[in-house]
Amino acid sequence: MAGKQLEFDQRVQRLNKKHSKLSKGYRATMRKDGLVVMKPQRVRSAVPAKVLLFTLLAVFGFKAFLLSSLGPSGYQYRIDSLKEGTQVEQAGAWIMQIDPVSQFLSVQLNKVLY
Incomplete structure (x- = not known):
């Protein structure tokens, strides 16, 4: 049971990390198999x-x-x-x-x- 809980916690941690990256901006791209995937967009500086x-x-x-x-x-x-x-x-x-x-x-x- 402890192994499954550890695996679950790691998955939740990865999802939270991905969610925080996507909250700053994202773009939708389509993979070769047709699946639409959201990718985080880089944060650009306010002054170039x-x-x-x-x-x-x-x-x-x-x-x-x-x-x-x-x-x-x-x-x-x-x-x-x-x-x-x-x-x-x-x-x-x-x-x-x-x-x-x-x-x-x-x-x-x-x-x-x-």
């Missing part, structure tokens, strides 16, 4: 990776443009003034601080523009 990558590139491009147009000292002056502001301004100062990527892009932009 392309959008995140484009946003990151836009931020670096914007920083490089500001750095090349204001110059390093003028840019740093504005960052320092942001560091003295509210928490949101301080977060902006942290994001907009000079980093190697934006500095490299700024140098390349200066070569093209000037």
Whole structure:
């Protein structure tokens, strides 16, 4: 009797696991023998990776443009003034601080523009 109970518990556990996967979304597919089977559908991210990558590139491009147009000292002056502001301004100062990527892009932009 214990063996049958263990087998039953394992089957219930598998069914509960399958049910939890199907509750997040599923699609119906037909097997070669004609049986319709429900398969769990992958959960997609709310924000695609392309959008995140484009946003990151836009931020670096914007920083490089500001750095090349204001110059390093003028840019740093504005960052320092942001560091003295509210928490949101301080977060902006942290994001907009000079980093190697934006500095490299700024140098390349200066070569093209000037």
